[in-house]
Amino acid sequence: MENVKHWTQRSTADFVHNISSDFVGQLETRMEEKGISRGDLARRLNKTNGRVSQVLNNPGNIGLRVSVDYARALGMKVSLVAYDDGDSKNEAGPINPDVFVKCWERCNQPKDLFEVVDANSYCINVIAAGWEPARMQWSAGYFIGYAHATLDESAKQIAWNSASCGFKTLHGQSMISEIPTVPEQTFSDKTGDVYATQKAISAQCA
């Protein structure tokens, strides 16, 4: 293949190796956070240390059953997720699974699609106001202020919807009391004005 932009473009085996490695990375992170050694994991799985190391060191060969067994032994579950990131040629490689996990956690870990819809109402407001979704995650606190000031009549609803997105605390305080007051004229859906607004709120929250 000419002009390969990401190494997983070459073969399905490469792609599988990447996503398997990412999955094992999640398991290893969990083990580090919980202080679980490979020996501990082997005992939980009733396997030898060697077998566990073999799986963790060679993620390209891990299968679904083994994936589930290892995750369950660490108190976790597994979902197999298909998604469309607009990169049909796979020039950027797979999305790391922790991106999905973090998004799910930020939405208060919805258990079904109905809870997802409830959590998303805040996000829809923000996007409608002209913000770039990628920017939204980076400085979510500032967007809450933006939404509060521009959509004053429904500010409380937005605040609570935001809370259900996982933005319950900002700078160690409750979200609602943290919403800053910003001059009305700084708000606009034009890029330049939005930038000025972000700076103004940033200064107040600092």
Add this chain to the structure above:
Amino acid sequence: MSQGALSFRMVPETRRSERRGIGFLEGHGELNAATVFDDLSAKPKRDLRAFMGEWVSGKDRPESRFHGWPNDEECKMCFVFKAKEKNRNHRFYGYLCNPLTKTNPPFRLCVLCIQALKKERESDRSELLRVKIWSESTAAQEAIRQFFPDRPMTHRETGGRQWRM
């Protein structure tokens, strides 16, 4: 050590991001990370690329794959990626820097310099100190500056957006 003209290149075929990137510093016999990486067999090269992709995506763990030394005042900018190849434990040592302070300040670059085979449990401190010397060299800084000129993007390049991220 003599530090004539050095060059920098990004690790090929790995994930790109507006917030993190990884590349090699080359042009001196001691700077062997790039050549060793290029010559790695398929399995450790796949592993390393996957680990690099994790870091570029924003992950800071697991430490079994990559980590820095943030609590070590002398070597707090040093960073390492690890890979196993049969009985050999590869370590690719480098340092972190922010080469786009004017145009994209959060962008963090991992500049890989030295590969070593690790036997002891603890990292060889001498490797970190060698990396530190490279990170402070004007030749390395110039090589990175050439790759990342850090000039403001034109209106055409940004597509009218004020934010690059």
